[in-house]
Amino acid sequence: MTIQLPTKSFFIPQPPDDREIFWAMQRYPDNVKVYHPHGSIDGTSVFWHNQLQPNALNFAAYVDPQAPDQSALFKRILNDLNKLADKFSDQQLITSDYAPQHAFNQWLTTQGFQLAQTLHLATVATKELPAAETAPEKAITVLSVADLKKAGLFEQFLSISLQAFQAQAVIRPATNLSKTAWQALICRQLILEIPSVAIDDNHQIMALSLAYQPVSGSAELRLVTGTNQLANQQLWAYQTKWLKTQVTTVSTYFQSADLLGQGIEQRLGQPRFTTYETYIQ
Template identity: 25%
Template structure:
């Protein structure tokens, strides 16, 4: 439907992805009878206080036309957010940003997070480090047998998630819902957490997003060196089955950022998140 307007836009751009996901929420903008802009929006149940959207402006417009269409899109988005009792607009895409988001950066949208999803050969991440034998290493298979410890891990990881998303706050959800999110795809027999005196000292979720690829997910620790120990034990376990190591690392998560910098990951695109507070 919008093929001519988006003909030169890469398939991995957010606007192309989301107009397919949310066609019912997509709106076109015209100058005369020519489509020159697009907007689509959606809700994120985990982050309900901001309206998620993707916007697009045709690059051939004059600067006056750009601002005219940009302001119309922003007015419509603001009205939708206020109707939903949301206090911010949030958008994300790969750097460098397309025209709409580039204009947004000069008009109240602030960069709140960058995200990378790099890869590297798993064996290249293996290191020789000392392991504290006083710490108990547990897998999901083992922790399922201890409901108290399983709840502690859910509570700790949710608290960390909240701290890492202060700019776009997390909904007040039942712990059972969060538990379902984090444990559903966790590898059953992969090292998951280090425990001492009945407390979670470090955790690192891991998933198999692709064949022979181990992906690092949510992580946390009372001390960074304990996370190092856990990750090395995880990698040692994984090397028999996996060849590639990957992960999703947000700049708002200090331990995720540390992990990304610690290993020699390949260069990859940077995903940027921008937020504009409405009031």
């Protein structure tokens, strides 16, 4: 008998509730496990692996708030996940979700899981973005990733973006990623046309801010780096002009300790904030 996977409205009658489990079930349907000890679906779990943490089992799990014997079901789900980790010789279990955490994830913190990373997610309509003026600065040139490729600077872009990602990652990524693998990861859904880097007269990248487009009409800023304040300001000014004319909403995904990311958040005006937390055992 084929079991219909639960949807958002199955567990949560009043969406939206952007729980990780619903995204994960759609992306990894073959890795879903459904728990129905009492005849109806009481919970689900799903696992996956990625190139950035090759020795970790990533998972999402959710238990119906109305399910009976939740404590026993919590233990059963975690026991199954530990068996999977042993099967794949994984050294860590990783799960992420939006705050406030649901009951199962709260329970995980009593089982050795610790908060490892907090991301601030800020979303605003681009029509509400405060205008950012570009300053005349001959020593700084702002380019898109498409322009970088034409200028022969793409290899430098790959190296600097990988260094920035590894330096900022709280959950340490794989250190032996090839440039080919990194290019495939970083360029997926990357907006090539938006101004993304600032370079100096020697064609060295001074600042970098990458925007992605998971769905039409929106943009997400996920990786920024740069130590030159003027270059950072110039880049943001050019990005703001592009965003205002090309998309309707923009979101930022930055760690709570990312000062440069926080600076961008402060320039968004009055965005809507949410928090995304990652726990590791």
